[in-house]
Amino acid sequence: MNFDVVWNNLPYLLWGAWPQGPLGGAALTIVLSLFSGIASAVIGLVLGVWLFMARGIVHTVLLLFLSFFRSIPVLMLIFWTYFLLPVALGFSVPELATVVCALAFIGGAYLAHGVAAGLRSVGGGQWEAGISLGLGRWRVLRLIILPQSLRRMAPSFVNQWVALIKDTSLAYVIGVPELSFVATQVNNRAMVYPAEIFLFVAAVYFVICGALDLVAGAVAGKEREHTRGDKAAKTAS
Amino acid sequence: MRRVAVWFGASGGSKHEEKTMKLGALVLLAAVFVGGAAHADRLDDIKKAGVLRVAAFDSNPPFGYVDEKSRQIVGLDVDYAKAFADKLGVKLELRPTNPANRVPLLTSGNVDLVLANFTITDERAKQVDFSVPYFSSGQQFLAKKGVLSSPDQLNSLRIGADKGTVNEIVLRRDFPGATIVSYDDTPFAFTALRNGNVQAITQDGPKLVGLLANVPDKENYEIPAFTISNDYIGVGIPKGETALVEFVNETLTELEASGKAQEIYDVWFGPNSKTPLPRLFKIGDAKTN
Amino acid sequence: MDLSIFGLASIYVEWLLWGFGVTLLLSAATCVAATLGGLVICAARISPLRVFSIPARIYLAIFRNTPLLVQIFFWYFAGSAIFPTPLLDWFNNPHTVTIAPAGTTWLSFKLPSFEFWAGFVSLTFYTTAFIAEEFRSGLRAVDAGQREGGLSLGLSPALVFILIIVPQATRHAFAPLLGQYMNAIKNSSLTMAIGVAELSYASRQVETETFQTFEAFGIATILYIFAVAVVEAIGELVQRRRDRKYGRGAVT
Secondary structure (H helix, E strand, O other), X not given: OOOHHXXXXXXXXXXXXXXXXXXXXXXXXXXXXXXXXXXXXXXHHHHHHHHHHOOHHHHHHXXXXXXXXXXXXHHHHHHHHHHHHHHHHOOOOOXXXXXXXXXXXXXXXXXXXXXXXXXXXXXXHHHHHHHHOOOOHHHHHHHHHHHHHHHHHHHHHHHHHHHHHHHHHHHHHHOOOEHHHHHHHHHHHHOOOHHHHHHHHHHHHHHHHHHHHHHHHHHHHHHHHHOOOOHHHHHHO | OHHHHHHHHOOOOHHXXXXXXXXXXXXXXXXXXXXXXXXXXHHHHHHHHOEEEEEEEOEEOOOEEEOOXXXXXXXXXXXXXXXXXXXXXXXXXXXXXXXXXXXXHHHOOOOOEEOOOOEXXXXXXXXXXXXXXXXXXXXXXXXXXXXXXXXXXXXXXXXXXXXXXXXXXXXXXXXXXXXXXXXXXXXXXXXXXXXXOOOEEEEEHHHHHXXXXXXXXXXXXXXXXXXXXXEEEOOEEEOOOHHHHHHHHHHHHHXXXXXXXXXXXXXXXXXXXXXXXXXXXXXXXXXXX | OOOOEOOEOHHHHHXXXXXXXXXXXXXXXXXXXXXXXHHHHHHHHHOOOHHHHHHHHHHHHHHHOOOHHHHHHHHHHOHHHHOOHHHHHHHHOOOEEEEOHHHOOOEEEEOOOHHHHHHHHHHHHHHHHHHHHHHHHHHHHOOHHHHHXXXXXXXXXXXXXHXXXXXXXXXXXXXXXXXXXXXXXXHHHHHHHHOOOOHHHHHHHHHHHHOOHHHHHHHHHHHHHHHHHHHHHHHHHHHHHHHHHHOHHHOO
């Protein structure tokens, strides 16, 4: 093992051509993860609540919409949005937006189901209590149900975000210079050190995902102190 | 199953797939047309935006690769791209591409030009426009020493090619006995060769020369002295942008007349470069095949 | 046979179907191997012996927290450094398996090439980690009272685990397990990066030859959705039969 190739290209692997060129490498991976993470959470929450509240045909259509994003490979969706959407729309979409969009919708589709399940897990008694207080369905949801179930949803959000961080590597197929892409560039140039390069890259992803896990664990730990005895929180750990 | 039914259903019921497909294509066409009308002239758009977006290779020295020191994409194709941007007086924005993404990048409007060792073919010319050729090369092979000496052997070999290249298509057409494994880019194919997954890789000769120049143990490999086709390299331009095509052709001719084209060539393939190759083709020369 | 559809010539549809076949073969092989691997890793992870549980923890942490694409590149490009040369040579040379009882060829097929094996290995290692965790949460979902009940009946802890806990855990883990199988189908698309001729690879190849991008990606997408939908339909079917058998409350 000769990690010189990693040391020699460290700035490129960590932040790409920046500041003389666009941001890349691990820094871009983090930026992409942040944007798609936030967007997926918003999409997941909105669609999840909608899925929970909707009935009949709207519910079915929504379910099918979500199923589409859950059954298409991320790679295929990136191809569609990058190469075919512009043809349909008549203007080009920047590649970073493409990746964030594709990842956010796939992540959001998974989260929506988690959110709906979390909402369902709150007992019917809570609903009755809220409605008997004279609150409407949406207000009960917002004031009583959602705050309780958000805590139970937290693990699925963290899992989904970890998946998102890993999936940013697929931006590689459309030439977005995130960590995996710049790593293949370096590998292509050095040619004889693939093990060293990809071990290093794996380690960087591991650190990023691990950091998210630690932060989430710390937040969950604090939450648990507030709600000692809450069985859901205990089993969620 | 439910999901599949509706996937079809979304476009009008599974019995009418073909009809709706045509309808969809029509709508798409209309969208393209409207889009096209809105951007009547790409050359004007480029001047207005002040940016020329060019797709170039990022892993194929000396055409386009990331320089280790400056961390920027450099190479012969990049120098031509710079010349275009300079003449327009706009900023050059480079997008890294692999071979397979070149046509989609143009048709989707994500770049203005492709300068990435882009071989001019009739099939491609239906999708995109090409400039006059600015480089010429033949399709060759790279193999471990002593493995390959004549084209007859190709039919019994496992050969690595690049996804989305003419090389891949020519090989499949002319050597049906060969097993072709296609990779995202030439260095990937070379790694497969080094690991023994394939017995030879195919690419345009100058690209292979450029690759071999950077291989740490180059004495183990050779480029057998035969070509199976002759390729002309041009600038890829979005379909129907006549003003842009004219501008590119005009600039190329000027670059040759002023000696700048020779200068660019010498930087990358001249006698003092890492990959010395005689310049057999000049911009404006007649094609010989 | 004329397979042309959506204006795509028959030969190219054939390419796509071949690619689909490789996708199915690759993901099926992955699912089988990863389920077995998942059982082993899960058992090691819950083992009270640290010699087993600590390596299992490390395995899970590494393979769950790094992108599959990077793992694929690692196994493929660094494979030659890791695998012993004879094994590598064996993988690289095409092999034909012939089953010929009593001199007549009964079955003859080509073994897949190195890139297929590299794809299979990376997908399996990756999927194993996720399946192991699904098994583990399945086990955790079994109420502690079940174990106590079994023990109070006089069964040994091992018997309680095998007879009472595992069957219930399997039921809890069933839906998530199918979810992982669907992921395996979708994830197999990443092996196109190392030249495995699966569906995504085929769709790009068709695009290269025909420039019918829309048709090539469209058919590939439909095939992926179809495969995932079939797994889901099987899941629903099994679930429904089970609901009838145990009543709605049995699976939560």
